[in-house]
Amino acid sequence: MPKYELILLKNMMQPGYTGSLQEYERAGGYQALRKVVGKVPPTEVTMAVMKSGLRGRGGAGFPTGVKWGFLPKDYQGPRYLCCNADESEPGTFKDRQLMERDPHQLLEGIVLACYAIGAESAYIYIRGELVLAAKILEQAIAEAQAAGYIGANILGTGITANVWVHRGAGAYICGEETALLESLEGKRGLPRFKPPFPATNGLYNKPTVVNNVETLANLPHIIGRGPEWFASIGSPPKSTGTRVFCVSGHVKRPGNYEVPMGVTFRELIYEHAGGMRSDKPLKAFIPGGASAPFLTSDHLDVKLDFESVAAAGSMLGSGGVTVMEEGTPMVWAALRLMEFFYHESCGKCSPCREGSSWLVQTMRRIVAKRGQMEDLETLVDLCKNIEGRTVCAFGEAEVAPIMSTLKYWRSEYVTLIQEAEAANLIRLEPTVARH
Amino acid sequence: MLKDKYQQEIDELLSRYPVKRSALIPLLYLAQRDEGFVSEGAMKEIAGLLHLTPPQVYETATFYTMINLKPVGKFHLQVCKSLMCALAGSDTVIGWVKTKLGIGPGETTTDGLFTLSAVECLAACGTAPMMQVNDDYYERLTEDTFDRILADLKKDGSCSLKTGPFMWPEPAPAKPGA
Ligand SMILES: Cc1cc2nc3c(=O)[nH]c(=O)nc-3n(C[C@H](O)[C@H](O)[C@H](O)COP(=O)(O)O)c2cc1C
Ligand code: SF4
Ligand code: FES
Numbered sequence: 001m002p003k004y005e006l007i008l009l010k011n012m013m014q015p016g017y018t019g020s021l022q023e024y025e026r027a028g029g030y031q032a033l034r035k036v037v038g039k040v041p042p043t044e045v046t047m048a049v050m051k052s053g054l055r056g057r058g059g060a061g062f063p064t065g066v067k068w069g070f071l072p073k074d075y076q077g078p079r080y081l082c083c084n085a086d087e088s089e090p091g092t093f094k095d096r097q098l099m100e101r102d103p104h105q106l107l108e109g110i111v112l113a114c115y116a117i118g119a120e121s122a123y124i125y126i127r128g129e130l131v132l133a134a135k136i137l138e139q140a141i142a143e144a145q146a147a148g149y150i151g152a153n154i155l156g157t158g159i160t161a162n163v164w165v166h167r168g169a170g171a172y173i174c175g176e177e178t179a180l181l182e183s184l185e186g187k188r189g190l191p192r193f194k195p196p197f198p199a200t201n202g203l204y205n206k207p208t209v210v211n212n213v214e215t216l217a218n219l220p221h222i223i224g225r226g227p228e229w230f231a232s233i234g235s236p237p238k239s240t241g242t243r244v245f246c247v248s249g250h251v252k253r254p255g256n257y258e259v260p261m262g263v264t265f266r267e268l269i270y271e272h273a274g275g276m277r278s279d280k281p282l283k284a285f286i287p288g289g290a291s292a293p294f295l296t297s298d299h300l301d302v303k304l305d306f307e308s309v310a311a312a313g314s315m316l317g318s319g320g321v322t323v324m325e326e327g328t329p330m331v332w333a334a335l336r337l338m339e340f341f342y343h344e345s346c347g348k349c350s351p352c353r354e355g356s357s358w359l360v361q362t363m364r365r366i367v368a369k370r371g372q373m374e375d376l377e378t379l380v381d382l383c384k385n386i387e388g389r390t391v392c393a394f395g396e397a398e399v400a401p402i403m404s405t406l407k408y409w410r411s412e413y414v415t416l417i418q419e420a421e422a423a424n425l426i427r428l429e430p431t432v433a434r435h
Numbered sequence: 436m437l438k439d440k441y442q443q444e445i446d447e448l449l450s451r452y453p454v455k456r457s458a459l460i461p462l463l464y465l466a467q468r469d470e471g472f473v474s475e476g477a478m479k480e481i482a483g484l485l486h487l488t489p490p491q492v493y494e495t496a497t498f499y500t501m502i503n504l505k506p507v508g509k510f511h512l513q514v515c516k517s518l519m520c521a522l523a524g525s526d527t528v529i530g531w532v533k534t535k536l537g538i539g540p541g542e543t544t545t546d547g548l549f550t551l552s553a554v555e556c557l558a559a560c561g562t563a564p565m566m567q568v569n570d571d572y573y574e575r576l577t578e579d580t581f582d583r584i585l586a587d588l589k590k591d592g593s594c595s596l597k598t599g600p601f602m603w604p605e606p607a608p609a610k611p612g613a
Contacts, residue, residue: 013606090517090556100600128501129557131570136600164451169460169499172555186459188498204454248519248560255561255604290518320560322519336518340555
């Protein structure tokens with residue numbers, strides 16, 4: 001028995017649940033939509049989402065209802081909803097499960113959001129590799145259309161909400177909301193300068209909301225059971241509801257665990273994920289996907305909510321928790337992530353494009369034991385020249401692994417460099433001796 | 436010509452978007468499904484369909500790693516090498532490919548059957564190590580399952596070990612009589 005009430009994973013945890021429309025309806029699905037569409041004014045739906053305290057699950061944690069409230073009130077033309085299903089942040093694999101196992105939960109959330117913001121079209125931007133999830137969603141959309149939950153004149157109310165699946169094609173940066181919009185417009189996925197924000201100038205320059213899969217999947221429950229109920233879960237008032245945390249790395253039972261926000265990392269890692277896979281103790285963990293600074297075993301009692309993780313010097317981010325045991329070389333780990341960021345930098349701005357290349361080369365040199373002590377200053381210098389000077393938040397993300405491992409495990413960098421210097425001396429000796 | 440072969444599908448794709456250019460990636464996928472990669476001819480035709488210039492199509496096509504501008508092997512093995520998979524031994528998987536098929540990342544076997552790519556996180560970090568072969572995921576790889584996948588792919592073109600609708604950890608099996 002799970003220790004806490006499941007919300008998002010509840011249906012799929014039922015033995016034999018396939019996620020078909022019929023089963024979703026039997027589990028109480030689409031009742032929230034029936035309750036409000038054409039009956040409750042859209043602004044009240046937005047108010048309810050504000051009251052629930054729901055914050056974005058895609059990474060930044062922005063309050064969802066507040067974001068919706070930024071759409072221009074008197075604008076008459078089209079508005080759009082984009083569901084961010086790009087899920088490419090290393091360490092994160094929850095949206096995939098939410099889409100493949102309970103697609104209608106997401107679709108109901110999408111239609112509710114469309115209703116609240118007055119969007120007649122929604123696009124699910126899904127990362128290209130998730131072919132199965134895209135197929136499952138397309139089937140579910142067809143089912144929901146046939147049943148009158150999606151399309152023109154939903155539930156006979158005269159309201160239109162069309163939903164399409166749009167596949168990305170392999171580019172991490174398209175998870176960044178403005179790059180996503182560019183990509184959806186058929187262009188290279190280069191982030192836009194903000195402001196203006198998507199709320200006023202989004203898809204096709206029209207008012208647009210971009211929300212993550214997990215964010216939207218929460219909506220049927222918030223509308224169905226009421227914002228007060230939702231706001232009482234987790235660590236109110238700032239981190240309400242549950243999160244589906246993706247635990248990976250050196251634990252006994254890696255996987256997706258839905259727990260109320262505010263449980264500790266210790267509980268998540270040792271109770272839910274079964275603890276360490278061997279007798280080696282925990283050395284480090286990443287609390288919120290590859291973009292979040294590393295934390296150490298001293299941080300195990302930090303609570304999994306937005307504020308607590310931020311206060312500990314990292315971020316809750318995408319909910320990807322990666323655990324590393326004693327003996328994991330931290331410079332190597334940081335290099336692996338740096339290789340990722342180097343590969344994925346879109347190249348639009350120089351600090352990130354050039355900086356990521358310098359960072360990865362310096363890190364490769366250190367790991368290959370060809371580094372010098374000056375390299376450590378170079379790393380910090382490069383990071384400082386990237387952070388805060390880029391078009392998008394990728395800049396902050398790419399420096400996180402290096403800055404945080406330098407903070408907690410500087411000695412490992414130093415050891416690698418000392419070994420390099422010692423090897424160099426030996427290599428140099430014959431030359432020196434000839435003089 | 437794509438237009439002659441897939442007229443209906445193209446029309447349906449175009450109907451999804453108020454601005455034609457949005458159908459660009461979907462059409463590139465269509466071309467790739469048809470030929471196995473996206474040729475220059477296809478890009479020119481797509482440009483015509485969307486009222487774009489060929490460089491505009493090329494510019495987008497070259498940004499995305501899943502759009503192949505050259506032919507790849509019949510089975511495209513994409514082994515994830517990002518940190519979370521590396522912690523679970525993905526470098527070993529790349530080693531298996533090298534010893535069993537004789538190819539490294541970016542290479543194709545001489546019979547044109549297998550291409551290996553080392554790729555970044557595929558949203559399967561909890562079931563690492565893993566690889567994607569064409570559209571299918573294979574997770575929690577061991578040397579035994581890896582061998583079986585290669586053998587089945589060669590023999591039947593598919594393998595039953597591929598992941599279905601994803602959920603991990605798996606739910607407890609239904610209790611009899613419950
Ligand atoms: C580099 C980068 C990558 C991102 N990748 C994703 C992603 O894969 N999925 C996602 O939902 N949000 C991602 N985001 C966050 C989005 O920009 C945006 O904040 C989010 O989709 C908003 O939805 P939410 O408010 O529901 O979280 C990314 C942000 C950045 C800067
Ligand atoms: S920070 Fe990096 S990823 Fe973001 S826009 Fe600049 S170059 Fe592109
Ligand atoms: S790190 Fe390999 S699937 Fe995420």
